[in-house]
Amino acid sequence: MERRTEDNPGRPLANGKTVSCRFSVSGVVLVMIGLPILAGLAGTVGPAFGLLPALGGNHLTLDHFAELATQPHLLRSVLISFATAIITTGLSLAVVMLFTAGYAGTRMFSRIQHLVSPLLAIPHAAAAFGLVFLVAPSGLAMRLVSPGLTGYDSPPDWLVPQDPLGLTMMAGLIVKEMPFLFLVTLAALPQVPLLQARHLSASLGYGRTRGFLISVWPLLYRQIRLPVFAVVAYASSVVDVAMILGPALPAPLAVRITGWMADSDLRMRFLASAGALLQLGLTTAAMVTWLALEQVGSVLLRRMSGSGVRKADDRLLRRSACAVMALSAALVFLGLATLLVWSVAGLWPFPALLPDSFTLQPWLRALPQAGVAITMTISLASSSAAIALLLAIGLLWQGGHRSGQAMGSVLYLPLIVPQLCFVFGLQILSVTLGFAASFPLLLFVHLIFVLPYVVLSLSQPWQALDRRYETLAAGLGKSPLQILLQIRLPMLTRACLTAFAVGFAVSAGLYLPTLLIGAGRIVTITTEAVALSSGGDRRAIGVYALLQTLVPFGGFLIASLVPHLLFRDRRAMRI
Amino acid sequence: MIRSTRRMFTRMALLAPLALTALGPAGATDAAKWDQVLAEARGETVYFNAWGGSANINAYIQWAGDVVKTRYGVTVVQVKLDDTTKAVTTVLAEKTAGKNEHGSVDLIWINGENFAAMKRQDLLFSPGWATKLPNWGLVDIDNQPTTLTDFTIPTDGLESPWGAAKLVFFYDEARTARKDLPDSARDLLSFAQAHPGRFSYPQPPDFIGSSFLKQVLSELIADKAKLQKPVDDVTFDADVAPLFAYLDQLHPLLWRKGKAFPKNYPDMKQKLADGELDIIFAFNPAEASAGIAAGELPDSVRSFVFSKGTLGNTHFVGIPYNANAKAGALVLANFLLSPEAQVRKQDPKVWGDPTVLALGKLPEADRAAFAALDLGVATLPPDKLGPALAEPHPDWMTRIEAEWIKRYGAAN
Numbered sequence: 001m002e003r004r005t006e007d008n009p010g011r012p013l014a015n016g017k018t019v020s021c022r023f024s025v026s027g028v029v030l031v032m033i034g035l036p037i038l039a040g041l042a043g044t045v046g047p048a049f050g051l052l053p054a055l056g057g058n059h060l061t062l063d064h065f066a067e068l069a070t071q072p073h074l075l076r077s078v079l080i081s082f083a084t085a086i087i088t089t090g091l092s093l094a095v096v097m098l099f100t101a102g103y104a105g106t107r108m109f110s111r112i113q114h115l116v117s118p119l120l121a122i123p124h125a126a127a128a129f130g131l132v133f134l135v136a137p138s139g140l141a142m143r144l145v146s147p148g149l150t151g152y153d154s155p156p157d158w159l160v161p162q163d164p165l166g167l168t169m170m171a172g173l174i175v176k177e178m179p180f181l182f183l184v185t186l187a188a189l190p191q192v193p194l195l196q197a198r199h200l201s202a203s204l205g206y207g208r209t210r211g212f213l214i215s216v217w218p219l220l221y222r223q224i225r226l227p228v229f230a231v232v233a234y235a236s237s238v239v240d241v242a243m244i245l246g247p248a249l250p251a252p253l254a255v256r257i258t259g260w261m262a263d264s265d266l267r268m269r270f271l272a273s274a275g276a277l278l279q280l281g282l283t284t285a286a287m288v289t290w291l292a293l294e295q296v297g298s299v300l301l302r303r304m305s306g307s308g309v310r311k312a313d314d315r316l317l318r319r320s321a322c323a324v325m326a327l328s329a330a331l332v333f334l335g336l337a338t339l340l341v342w343s344v345a346g347l348w349p350f351p352a353l354l355p356d357s358f359t360l361q362p363w364l365r366a367l368p369q370a371g372v373a374i375t376m377t378i379s380l381a382s383s384s385a386a387i388a389l390l391l392a393i394g395l396l397w398q399g400g401h402r403s404g405q406a407m408g409s410v411l412y413l414p415l416i417v418p419q420l421c422f423v424f425g426l427q428i429l430s431v432t433l434g435f436a437a438s439f440p441l442l443l444f445v446h447l448i449f450v451l452p453y454v455v456l457s458l459s460q461p462w463q464a465l466d467r468r469y470e471t472l473a474a475g476l477g478k479s480p481l482q483i484l485l486q487i488r489l490p491m492l493t494r495a496c497l498t499a500f501a502v503g504f505a506v507s508a509g510l511y512l513p514t515l516l517i518g519a520g521r522i523v524t525i526t527t528e529a530v531a532l533s534s535g536g537d538r539r540a541i542g543v544y545a546l547l548q549t550l551v552p553f554g555g556f557l558i559a560s561l562v563p564h565l566l567f568r569d570r571r572a573m574r575i
Numbered sequence: 576m577i578r579s580t581r582r583m584f585t586r587m588a589l590l591a592p593l594a595l596t597a598l599g600p601a602g603a604t605d606a607a608k609w610d611q612v613l614a615e616a617r618g619e620t621v622y623f624n625a626w627g628g629s630a631n632i633n634a635y636i637q638w639a640g641d642v643v644k645t646r647y648g649v650t651v652v653q654v655k656l657d658d659t660t661k662a663v664t665t666v667l668a669e670k671t672a673g674k675n676e677h678g679s680v681d682l683i684w685i686n687g688e689n690f691a692a693m694k695r696q697d698l699l700f701s702p703g704w705a706t707k708l709p710n711w712g713l714v715d716i717d718n719q720p721t722t723l724t725d726f727t728i729p730t731d732g733l734e735s736p737w738g739a740a741k742l743v744f745f746y747d748e749a750r751t752a753r754k755d756l757p758d759s760a761r762d763l764l765s766f767a768q769a770h771p772g773r774f775s776y777p778q779p780p781d782f783i784g785s786s787f788l789k790q791v792l793s794e795l796i797a798d799k800a801k802l803q804k805p806v807d808d809v810t811f812d813a814d815v816a817p818l819f820a821y822l823d824q825l826h827p828l829l830w831r832k833g834k835a836f837p838k839n840y841p842d843m844k845q846k847l848a849d850g851e852l853d854i855i856f857a858f859n860p861a862e863a864s865a866g867i868a869a870g871e872l873p874d875s876v877r878s879f880v881f882s883k884g885t886l887g888n889t890h891f892v893g894i895p896y897n898a899n900a901k902a903g904a905l906v907l908a909n910f911l912l913s914p915e916a917q918v919r920k921q922d923p924k925v926w927g928d929p930t931v932l933a934l935g936k937l938p939e940a941d942r943a944a945f946a947a948l949d950l951g952v953a954t955l956p957p958d959k960l961g962p963a964l965a966e967p968h969p970d971w972m973t974r975i976e977a978e979w980i981k982r983y984g985a986a987n
Contacts, residue, residue: 076985153850154851349850349873521679
């Protein structure tokens with residue numbers, strides 16, 4: 001695969017003028033995303049095999065892998081990461097699947113949709129902190145029932161979060177991945193004949209859930225497969241959530257690698273690079289396992305439809321799925337509310353349900369310093385999202401996203417390859433080339449991560465738009481460009497703005513690339529939040545987690561308000 | 576090419592400093608010629624790489640930056656790190672790439688193993704500049720030998736002292752009686768036996784957590800002189816045996832039975848406030864008072880130390896060899912050392928970090944300002960802080976941390 005991506009950027013140009021014009025956007029995208037990732041991977045592979053001249057690494061060696069193998073309890077770290085990837089993805093997908101099966105097309109569906117959508121704007125770390133403030137032994141849940149029901153005057157000595165099996169970590173990931181999978185499912189739904197299938201399966205006597213699974217799900221799953229794999233990759237290599245909620249002794253693999261990267265003994269960089277390759281292998285293994293699970297799932301599904309069992313009454317199953325969806329959304333919102341209270345809390349001893357006093361000091365102290373970071377976050381996120389949107393439109397307009405396997409795999413590489421595995425290599429590369437940390441450089445790196453999400457978000461509505469409008473316009477003598485600007489884009493305004501908001505949120509939430517490529521000089525609200533959360537001060541964490549949520553939320557707000565203003569007098573364009 | 580020229584310059588600088596000043600402007604920033612430094616610094620921007628995990632420290636740095644801006648025309652930008660090593664890595668990455676000038680780090684808040692690593696790899700601005708700063712004369716080198724020796728490594732003027740640190744324990748008077756407080760590591764074990772689940776320490780390699788291990792080792796090791804030298808591989812296991820025997824006994828008595836540890840000092844502070852821990856500790860004697868002032872701790876929290884001594888050290892600021900704004904960094908380092916900046920830093924309402932200056936060397940007015948500071952109810956006065964134990968050689972920290980992970984890394 002790597003070889004193919006290296007060759008491809010050149011090919012369209014070599015094919016002559018007519019082709020090169022058609023492929024221009026996809027060519028740019030191929031180079032823009034493919035090259036940095038390959039270079040970054042090379043920057044990881046080199047040190048893993050002993051090549052890093054500055055640290056005296058001048059010859060090939062396998063010593064660092066041998067050293068990696070001797071790291072205490074490495075296997076446990078690997079297993080935890082692996083299990084997290086599979087279980088998180090499996091459970092999130094199962095709930096989303098059952099909920100969609102039971103409710104797609106109903107009023108409850110759109111109600112939950114409105115509840116869940118804003119969750120996408122909440123950064124993982126903020127959601128994780130909120131969860132800690134809820135479920136920890138000194139958290140809000142325990143305070144609610146103490147000392148009245150439990151008799152505890154001081155918090156019980158329970159191992160939550162950071163439980164050895166990583167259950168709290170998985171829960172924290174699931175409440176964030178479910179909204180993501182749900183929204184991509186939503187985007188794919190218009191492309192399947194939901195209503196007809198529902199009527200057909202109902203007339204055959206199938207229950208709603210079973211009928212949906214048999215008739216619609218296989219079509220739908222094909223559409224959302226890529227995001228599902230992105231979830232597998234993310235859950236297998238997540239760092240921030242694992243640090244907040246995950247087990248500590250031993251920690252999941254990605255956390256340990258980050259620790260080695262940060263070790264003051266610079267020779268640990270070799271070990272960390274070897275670890276990053278192990279992480280790559282781990283993520284690949286998790287994906288292969290998922291492929292196998294897909295096969296199992298499809299066999300089960302086939303057996304289910306072959307059996308002819310109708311299961312007409314599936315209310316219990318449906319309602320549990322709905323309850324889990326609503327509960328997870330409620331947990332995240334409640335966690336955010338707790339964050340808000342902590343951010344203005346004076347002394348708040350256990351088991352008091354509310355703080356003894358309130359103070360604005362944490363906000364007053366943070367805001368003057370946060371101003372720069374907020375400005376930078378907004379300008380970085382809006383410009384990268386805007387450029388990504390233009391590129392995505394160009395790509396979709398030229399049909400470049402379908403131009404072969406290579407394009408697809410390269411475009412979505414940043415979603416599938418764990419950041420940990422190539423961002424450090426990329427940093428060494430950019431310094432070697434003499435790039436100083438600058439806004440344009442960081443913008444470029446952000447684009448690598450933002451573009452796939454924007455394309456992902458825009459491509460479904462793009463294809464769902466009724467082509468007959470364009471055919472009609474072409475028949476009236478409009479040029480392709482006129483059709484794009486006057487017909488397609490106005491009709492897709494809402495989808496474009498949503499894609500912009502998604503890109504905005506992705507950029508605002510990027511931590512590792514911003515920190516390393518920005519060389520710490522370019523600070524965003526996310527790098528500030530992570531630096532402050534290292535201090536563990538709940539009030540400061542509260543302030544920054546809320547800021548971190550509000551900034552991308554602003555993007556989504558604009559995305560939903562602008563169409564209302566634009567289309568005030570066009571009823572069919574409103575929701 | 577550039578590199579060898581630099582080396583040549585360095586050699587020349589060592590041999591004939593006078594000739595060098597005649598030679599050139601760029602590489603020749605010299606703290607001894609303060610007027611030139613001030614002139615050169617005007618208009619520079621100093622990227623101060625400092626741990627950013629504490630809102631009050633960040634606010635203090637912002638204040639220092641504002642003062643330096645108005646007085647000397649030097650702009651200060653704090654690069655907030657979650658781990659100082661990131662700055663060391665940046666400088667190293669730049670050296671890797673041959674970027675020997677205009678580096679992105681101008682000043683680093685540093686000590687201990689990070690300093691040792693940078694000094695060993697020649698990543699610091701040399702020759703020594705700290706002792707040439709105008710305010711150097713005020714530094715308390717007699718009573719605070721750690722201003723010259725950083726974890727047994729001679730500073731050689733490659734870093735300038737910023738603040739003093741001493742390991743101090745905190746407890747809540749409302750929950751724990753004064754007579755129950757431990758007075759040594761051994762006592763602490765008895766305390767944990769009497770109150771299981773009420774004590775813990777941050778998980779190494781957190782700085783404070785590793786410091787706790789060093790405190791115990793310093794008390795229990797048979798031959799204390801060994802700690803001042805690098806680890807002896809042959810006797811290492813025997814040397815640290817008492818420490819790990821102690822920890823084997825202690826861990827089942829810890830918070831969460833030693834299956835999870837607090838992340839760092841602020842995390843312990845929160846757990847003291849939540850009532851999860853009874854005894855916590857920090858490297859800043861004023862932390863408890865600062866916590867009370869900020870409403871993070873109840874006002875019944877008090878401090879204590881071990882009468883036979885606790886670890887003490889100094890934290891510094893250093894300048895990388897390829898810093899872009901060396902003159903500006905010197906100006907900021909000198910200002911951070913001024914009585915004005917040091918007295919503000921020691922105020923628990925601001926930060927509460929003890930000064931590195933000798934009060935006896937200060938002008939009358941400055942001494943009065945220090946005397947007028949209200950250190951807060953929970954802060955022990957300097958004469959009640961007990962003896963300071965010297966920090967072991969950085970080697971020990973690295974080795975103990977590795978050993979710790981090996982033994983307790985899968986406590987679950």
